[in-house]
Amino acid sequence: MSDIGKVRLRVPASIKAGDVIRVRCLVIHPMERIERDKAGKIIDKKYQYIDTVTVTYLGKTIATFDTTQSVSENPFFAFAVKATDPGKLTVSFHDTHGQKYEGSVDIAFS
Amino acid sequence: MRQGHDTGLTRRAALGALGTVGVAVSLGGVVTLGGAAPAAAQALGQNEPLEAALKRVFGGRPMKDGSGMIKLDIPLIAENGAVVPVGVEVNAPMTPQSYVKHIYIVADKNRIPIVTRVALTPASGQAYMGANIRLGETTDVRAIVEQSDGTLLALTREVKVTVGGCGG
Amino acid sequence: MRRRPMRWLAVLVLSAGCATAADRPSLPRWTSRAVPEARGDVRVEPDGRRVAVRYPGWTTRDFARFRTYAYDDTRPEPPVQRATMPAGVTGDPERGRALFLDRVKGPCTGCHLVPGDDVWPAGSVGPDLSTLADRKLADAYLYQQLWDPRVTFPKTVMPPWGAQGVFTPEEIVHLVAYLQTLRGPVVAEKDPDRNPFTRRKPVGFGDNLDPTNNPAVLRAESAETTWGRRGPTGKSCADCHAGGTEKSMRGVATRYPKYVEAYRRVMSIEDFLTVHGPETTGAPLLIESAANVDLAMLIKMASDGMPVVIDTTSAPARAALARGEATFHRRVGERNHACVDCHTPDRGAGKFLGGRLLGDATAGLTRHLPTWRTSLNDAWDMRKRFQWCMTPLGANMLAADSIEYAELELYLTQFDNGKPLNVPGIRH
Numbered sequence: 001m002s003d004i005g006k007v008r009l010r011v012p013a014s015i016k017a018g019d020v021i022r023v024r025c026l027v028i029h030p031m032e033r034i035e036r037d038k039a040g041k042i043i044d045k046k047y048q049y050i051d052t053v054t055v056t057y058l059g060k061t062i063a064t065f066d067t068t069q070s071v072s073e074n075p076f077f078a079f080a081v082k083a084t085d086p087g088k089l090t091v092s093f094h095d096t097h098g099q100k101y102e103g104s105v106d107i108a109f110s
Numbered sequence: 111m112r113q114g115h116d117t118g119l120t121r122r123a124a125l126g127a128l129g130t131v132g133v134a135v136s137l138g139g140v141v142t143l144g145g146a147a148p149a150a151a152q153a154l155g156q157n158e159p160l161e162a163a164l165k166r167v168f169g170g171r172p173m174k175d176g177s178g179m180i181k182l183d184i185p186l187i188a189e190n191g192a193v194v195p196v197g198v199e200v201n202a203p204m205t206p207q208s209y210v211k212h213i214y215i216v217a218d219k220n221r222i223p224i225v226t227r228v229a230l231t232p233a234s235g236q237a238y239m240g241a242n243i244r245l246g247e248t249t250d251v252r253a254i255v256e257q258s259d260g261t262l263l264a265l266t267r268e269v270k271v272t273v274g275g276c277g278g
Numbered sequence: 279m280r281r282r283p284m285r286w287l288a289v290l291v292l293s294a295g296c297a298t299a300a301d302r303p304s305l306p307r308w309t310s311r312a313v314p315e316a317r318g319d320v321r322v323e324p325d326g327r328r329v330a331v332r333y334p335g336w337t338t339r340d341f342a343r344f345r346t347y348a349y350d351d352t353r354p355e356p357p358v359q360r361a362t363m364p365a366g367v368t369g370d371p372e373r374g375r376a377l378f379l380d381r382v383k384g385p386c387t388g389c390h391l392v393p394g395d396d397v398w399p400a401g402s403v404g405p406d407l408s409t410l411a412d413r414k415l416a417d418a419y420l421y422q423q424l425w426d427p428r429v430t431f432p433k434t435v436m437p438p439w440g441a442q443g444v445f446t447p448e449e450i451v452h453l454v455a456y457l458q459t460l461r462g463p464v465v466a467e468k469d470p471d472r473n474p475f476t477r478r479k480p481v482g483f484g485d486n487l488d489p490t491n492n493p494a495v496l497r498a499e500s501a502e503t504t505w506g507r508r509g510p511t512g513k514s515c516a517d518c519h520a521g522g523t524e525k526s527m528r529g530v531a532t533r534y535p536k537y538v539e540a541y542r543r544v545m546s547i548e549d550f551l552t553v554h555g556p557e558t559t560g561a562p563l564l565i566e567s568a569a570n571v572d573l574a575m576l577i578k579m580a581s582d583g584m585p586v587v588i589d590t591t592s593a594p595a596r597a598a599l600a601r602g603e604a605t606f607h608r609r610v611g612e613r614n615h616a617c618v619d620c621h622t623p624d625r626g627a628g629k630f631l632g633g634r635l636l637g638d639a640t641a642g643l644t645r646h647l648p649t650w651r652t653s654l655n656d657a658w659d660m661r662k663r664f665q666w667c668m669t670p671l672g673a674n675m676l677a678a679d680s681i682e683y684a685e686l687e688l689y690l691t692q693f694d695n696g697k698p699l700n701v702p703g704i705r706h
Contacts, residue, residue: 006496008489020235024490033244034157034221042157051155062233065241068155070217070225072193072242073655074493079228082204082235187471189480189633189706193652248398270471272399272480272633 003028007103009091014110019083023055025091026076027101033069052094053077057107058087083107155222163216163223168262173254176200176263182253183240184269191245191271198253200237200263204230210237212256219249245271304597305349306542310677311552316566316665317677330674333662341674344442345610347682349601355609358432359441361425363418367448369455377449378456384439386453388632391474392460399633402474403626404436409462420454435625437613442672444612474630483652486704487582494650494657494702497568498575505576509559515573518558527580532587532699535688537595544598544684548574548659552679565679571657575648578701586645586694595688602689605682606639612672617686634706642694644687646703653706660687 006028012021032047053065063079081089090104156163164170183197200210209232215225228239237255245251248270255263310317319331320340328340345353378386379397387397389404422429425440425447439445445453471477489495505515505523519526535546541553548565551573555563563570590599606617620626620636627638637643648659658666661678664686668675676682 003496003500006500008496010488010490022238024240024488026490026493026496028493028496057233060233062231063239064229065239066154066227066229067241068222068224068226070155070220070222070244072244075242076195076240076490078197078238078240079230080234080236080238082233084233185481187478187480190653192655193483195484270398270469 004030005093005099005101007091007093007101009089009103009105011089011105011107015083015107017083017085017109020080021083021107022078022080023089023091023105024076024078025103026074027093027103028074029093029095029101031069031071031073031075046096048095048097048099050075050093050095054092054094055079055081056088056090056092057081058085081107083109154224154227156224157221158223160216160218160223167214167224167227168254171260171262173262173264176253176255176265179263180253180255180265182251182265182267184251184267186267186269188245188269188271191247193242194245194269194271195240196243196251196253197240198238198255200255202237202255202257204232204235204237206232207258209234209258210255211258212254213237213239214252214254214256215239215241215243216252216254217243217245217249218252220244220246245269247271304542304594305681308543308677308679308681310565310679311556311562312565312678313567316564316662318665318675318680320674332665332669332675336666337669341612341668341672344612344673345608345614346668346673346676347605347608347610347686348676348680349682356438356441356614358428359426359438360429361422361440361447363421363451363454364447367451369417369451369458371452371456371459373449374452374454374456377445377453383444385632389436393465395468395472398472399477399630400472400474401630401632403620403629403631403636406473406475407457407460408464410460411458412460412462417454417458420457421450424450424453435615435619437615442612442614477630479635480706483650483704483706486646486650486700486702492650492702492704493655494575494648494704495579497572497657498579498702501569501572501576504569504573507559507561509555509561511558511560513559515559523576523580525580527577529581529584531578531581531701532584533589535684535691536588537592537598539594542594543681544595544602544688546574546660546684546687547577548661549679549684566659566662571648571659574659575657575702578648578699581699582701583698585696585698586642586691588688588691588695590688590692598685598688599692601682602685602687605686606689610671610673611668613670615671617667639690640693642690642697644691645694645697646700646705648701649703649705651705657702660690 008026010024015021029050031049034047035043037043047069049069050067053067054061055063062081065077086108088104089107090102093101179201181199184194188194196215198213202210204210210230213228216223217225225243226241230237250266250268252264252266315331315333320342321329321331323329328342329338330340332338345351377383378392387400389401391400391406391408393408426438427434427436428438440447440450467473484491486492508514531547535544538545548570551563551570552565555561563573590596609616617639618625620631621639623638623640626636629636644660648657651658661683664683665675665678
């Protein structure tokens with residue numbers, strides 16, 4: 001899909017200081033699976049899939065997903081964050097072809 | 111009560127709590143990285159049998175029964191093995207002294223059994239992860255939890271994968 | 279390497295199933311504005327082989343022998359056939375079981391449960407056959423049921439496998455031999471989910487309107503670009519429809535499909551875009567192109583939560599609705615199936631066809647379309663879903679924007695009247 005790398009992040013509509021919130025994100029990505037030739041042999045190529053997802057909050061890495069080809073195409077990832085201070089939360093996706101995709105959201109208190 | 115149904119309720123409840131208005135949405139951008147992927151990540155997803163994967167990653171360390179602490183949300187029947195939502199919640203403290211360091215998802219019969227490893231920190235506030243995973247066929251799925259003191263806990267659940275009826 | 283002549287010069291393209299004006303003067307002859315793989319064309323190769331033009335990965339088998347939904351296809355249903363078991367063939371239960379489980383053939387297990395841990399996922403549309411032999415039915419009777427059950431049950435949903443040539447007489451003898459081995463008592467299930475009558479129902483794929491759950495929402499949002507893009511005439515959708523889709527299209531989709539006087543036919547949003555786009559912006563919006571599907575989703579999302587209010591009171595709309603209803607009941611294809619067989623509650627709806635729960639058309643199954651297919655990572659509109667249904671039925675598909683499909687969609691949509699639109703959906 002030409003939308004590769006589009007990212008959506010979702011946090012609760014209302015956050016109070018100190019809340020442990022759950023964040024969901026989705027990235028459009030093919031997460032290429034292993035292909036086999038007619039003889040059933042694995043085709044040796046550099047498959048394009050996301051292998052690292054990094055969650056940064058207030059400039060610090062708070063969670064990292066190491067991912068494999070057993071993760072779905074257009075995957076979502078969810079995690080928890082303790083919202084201690086207002087600030088930026090960023091999720092970056094790195095794939096095996098050296099691409100980096102990113103989405104971020106400002107955590108603000110209501 | 112059916113576990114499969116639990117999953118739906120839990121996710122819906124979670125989304126409900128998030129609310130439907132004022133949801134923060136952000137657009138992603140594409141940035142090209144200079145280097146290749148980290149070596150550790152490349153090593154994680156290997157085409158190997160389950161036993162080899164467990165030995166490689168956990169080195170034969172003992173695993174405790176995690177049924178008291180781990181909540182594994184995954185449909186018992188997956189209509190479509192290409193997209194199976196999984197959620198893991200661990201009832202354990204997340205303090206600098208003691209926290210859940212890693213949550214692994216392992217699908218026994220997948221060609222690449224190690225699906226993901228999530229590294230958490232006390233700043234997570236709660237040991238929780240969710241993702242969409244692929245299941246090649248009906249298989250046991252394990253949530254393996256590694257605590258900061260090195261303790262390993264595991265919980266297994268079978269997921270049945272149906273293939274198409276007459277196709278669609 | 280020898281250069282091959284350009285293929286398109288050497289082939290003849292046959293059009294499958296356009297409504298003709300001949301016997302139905304009220305219907306226009308419709309020229310499809312679909313992407314090439316969605317037109318229902320059949321290509322004739324230089325060697326005479328007929329190859330159906332379909333979507334990538336779909337079967338290219340030409341089902342021309344079998345009845346379709348085209349209004350100009352006046353062939354009757356295949357006649358009911360009586361059959362007697364061939365002499366001199368000894369039934370082999372093992373071969374029969376292999377045939378019963380062969381997913382490329384029947385597949386019998388799509389509808390019937392039989393014993394064995396390797397039977398997965400069996401369906402529940404037809405009766406559980408686990409102890410069929412205890413009924414002591416004659417071989418000749420079972421042979422006839424497999425050949426053409428309409429002899430005994432005129433309204434059965436089971437295809438006439440022998441009469442349609444799916445199984446050979448010899449294969450049916452093996453199947454009968456296998457069925458005659460199925461005796462009680464039934465052993466307790468190791469796995470209750472093996473039995474489709476007690477199997478847990480799938481739970482679905484979560485919140486379809488959550489953009490972090492349904493990639494189709496992102497696809498629809500990308501159609502904002504199409505909406506704002508100026509075409510060859512220098513105009514864009516946004517130039518005439520002010521206020522963005524959210525405002526200008528609010529409520530519009532609740533009235534589709536509808537009879538559009540200007541084109542003298544029923545049209546869905548997707549159909550309408552194929553003509554309205556070129557006429558206004560000058561840019562094509564072929565049905566089943568990503569641009570059409572995505573824009574249709576975006577337009578429909580502007581009506582999410584609003585009740586469907588299709589109007590079928592005009593005379594042409596009433597006539598179209600009646601034709602759509604007739605299509606719903608019309609038996610087509612190699613399997614001689616009708617929509618009604620699988621998608622009404624007194625027949626297949628709510629039951630498992632293999633591992634899939636069959637939808638109930640009378641409960642309304644149109645208001646989430648286009649929907650995200652998690653198994654295919656693509657958004658499908660109703661027409662592609664219809665076309666996909668044709669493949670297991672063994673019927674050549676019609677053009678995605680055919681009048682026949684539009685009127686069938688009209689019939690299906692009236693079951694959703696009063697219920698809120700919920701686009702894009704998310705399914706298996």
